[in-house]
Amino acid sequence: MKLYNTLSKKKEEFVPLEEGKVRMYVCGPTVYNFIHIGNARPMIVFDTVRRYFEYKGYDVNYVSNFTDVDDKIINKAIEEGVTADEISKRYIAECKKDMEGMNVKPATTHPLATEEISGMIAMIETLVKKGYAYEKNGTVYFRIRRFKDYGKLSHKNLDDLRSGERSLLVSGEDEKEDPLDFVLWKPKKEGEPFWESPWSDGRPGWHIECSEMSKKYLGEQIDIHAGGEDLVFPHHENEIAQSEAANGKEFAKYWLHNAFLNIDNRKMSKSLGNFRTVREISEQYDLQALRFFMLGAHYRSPLNFSAELMEASKSGLERIVNAADNLKFLMKHADGNMTAEEEALLTGTDKFVKDFEGAMEDDFNTADAVAAVFDLVKYCNTHAAQKSSGEFLEKLLGVLVKLTDVLGILVDKKEEILEEDIERLIEERKAARKAKDFARADAIRAELLEKGIILEDTREGVKWKRA
Ligand code: AMP
Ligand code: ZN
Numbered sequence: 296m297k298l299y300n301t302l303s304k305k306k307e308e309f310v311p312l313e314e315g316k317v318r319m320y321v322c323g324p325t326v327y328n329f330i331h332i333g334n335a336r337p338m339i340v341f342d343t344v345r346r347y348f349e350y351k352g353y354d355v356n357y358v359s360n361f362t363d364v365d366d367k368i369i370n371k372a373i374e375e376g377v378t379a380d381e382i383s384k385r386y387i388a389e390c391k392k393d394m395e396g397m398n399v400k401p402a403t404t405h406p407l408a409t410e411e412i413s414g415m416i417a418m419i420e421t422l423v424k425k426g427y428a429y430e431k432n433g434t435v436y437f438r439i440r441r442f443k444d445y446g447k448l449s450h451k452n453l454d455d456l457r458s459g460e461r462s463l464l465v466s467g468e469d470e471k472e473d474p475l476d477f478v479l480w481k482p483k484k485e486g487e488p489f490w491e492s493p494w495s496d497g498r499p500g501w502h503i504e505c506s507e508m509s510k511k512y513l514g515e516q517i518d519i520h521a522g523g524e525d526l527v528f529p530h531h532e533n534e535i536a537q538s539e540a541a542n543g544k545e546f547a548k549y550w551l552h553n554a555f556l557n558i559d560n561r562k563m564s565k566s567l568g569n570f571r572t573v574r575e576i577s578e579q580y581d582l583q584a585l586r587f588f589m590l591g592a593h594y595r596s597p598l599n600f601s602a603e604l605m606e607a608s609k610s611g612l613e614r615i616v617n618a619a620d621n622l623k624f625l626m627k628h629a630d631g632n633m634t635a636e637e638e639a640l641l642t643g644t645d646k647f648v649k650d651f652e653g654a655m656e657d658d659f660n661t662a663d664a665v666a667a668v669f670d671l672v673k674y675c676n677t678h679a680a681q682k683s684s685g686e687f688l689e690k691l692l693g694v695l696v697k698l699t700d701v702l703g704i705l706v707d708k709k710e711e712i713l714e715e716d717i718e719r720l721i722e723e724r725k726a727a728r729k730a731k732d733f734a735r736a737d738a739i740r741a742e743l744l745e746k747g748i749i750l751e752d753t754r755e756g757v758k759w760k761r762a
Contacts, residue, residue, distance in 0.1 A: 301551070419435055630685040
């Protein structure tokens with residue numbers, strides 16, 4: 296399997312640190328609002344990367360944080376007159392709802408920055424002790440000059456960076472030894488959340504959060520670190536400096552970065568008024584269509600969002616779902632084992648699986664993987680018929696589901712049924728039976744079964760369970 300490593304600027308063969316295992320960290324969102332569709336891109340593409348590793352049999356430890364202490368959160372809290380904690384908790388819950396809608400699997404661990412402060416303080420203390428960090432008036436800075444590999448990820452020239460930064464230097468920051476030194480710990484301002492530390496009552500810098508959480512949940516060395524391309528510099532460059540200086544080991548082997556999502560060919564921004572949240576999209580579309588849209592491009596290519604492209608994704612997704620529905624419909628009236636001819640037809644699907652895997656093995660080329668799924672859909676539509684055996688149809692559906700599962704596309708989404716609706720239908724069935732309307736009673740039982748609810752008539756009355 297080949298993946299493009301930002302560190303080497305090359306596609307490299309994936310070799311795990313530990314056989315059969317993948318340790319992967321993906322920088323998560325800062326939670327001060329509903330997530331926007333740009334934030335959804337890394338969530339969807341790296342969830343798909345995870346799913347492909349799992350498909351290949353790897354055990355994936357997938358960690359993705361929530362940054363729940365930040366100026367933007369504090370400002371929003373002030374605006375609403377509530378605590379920063381209330382803001383971050385609210386938007387973490389909302390983000391998880393959006394993730395569920397997009398069928399993004401929950402991470403193995405979703406650490407919260409505010410719950411990991413003591414570990415961050417310990418890491419900063421190590422950096423100070425080793426001479427990689429220094430304190431000035433309660434603020435602790437990372438001394439980039441001490442870290443000889445600084446710039447290796449972003450491939451930046453330090454002198455150019457310095458001259459750029461020098462002109463940006465604002466007063467109060469000139470206590471730094473070098474304009475590129477960055478903050479590890481900063482003192483609180485009035486009214487801000489804070490934690491006690493050896494240097495001041497304050498809070499950690501953003502970069503140290505990920506270095507610490509990655510170390511705590513995945514160990515000092517990890518296979519893959521990922522995020523949007525805007526994070527390469529300074530965030531990931533600084534994470535490398537902190538982690539490698541503190542631990543004395545290479546931090547992550549492979550660095551993966553998704554390109555940006557634009558709207559109508561323009562950068563998404565509040566000032567342009569073209570900012571779209573995932574929640575807004577969900578009012579118009581099933582979020583599966585948004586997921587499918589994201590996977591239609593390679594993750595390292597810029598992606599443009601527009602109403603027309605979204606409509607095209609919706610109908611593309613429908614083609615796949617319809618093919619699966621058709622197979623399921625035919626299966627209802629079919630039985631029997633495969634004929635020799637059907638066996639040969641089933642073997643014919645190997646080509647699509649091979650194409651799909653080949654695309655994914657080539658730096659997760661989901662665009663080509665989707666094309667292979669469409670080829671399979673066409674094949675299913677051509678070869679599944681009323682005379683097909685049940686076994687053949689089932690196996691065909693199995694191949695389709697195997698591939699769509701990797702993409703996180705659900706082809707047999709069960710309609711969710713609420714408990715109160717189940718109870719209501721059970722009552723209705725009881726009434727129908729009393730009135731000797733057995734046809735209606737049976738229809739209700741069948742309707743519930745279709746939705747995965749099994750009824751059991753017992754001495755104590757009707758009981759139900761989810762299948
Ligand atoms: P943030 O909350 O800004 O730290 O962003 C969370 C994640 O979303 C990071 O991995 C960002 O790189 C990514 N991200 C933000 N905006 C976009 C965008 N327009 N397109 C793609 N990724 C983005
Ligand atoms: Zn991070």
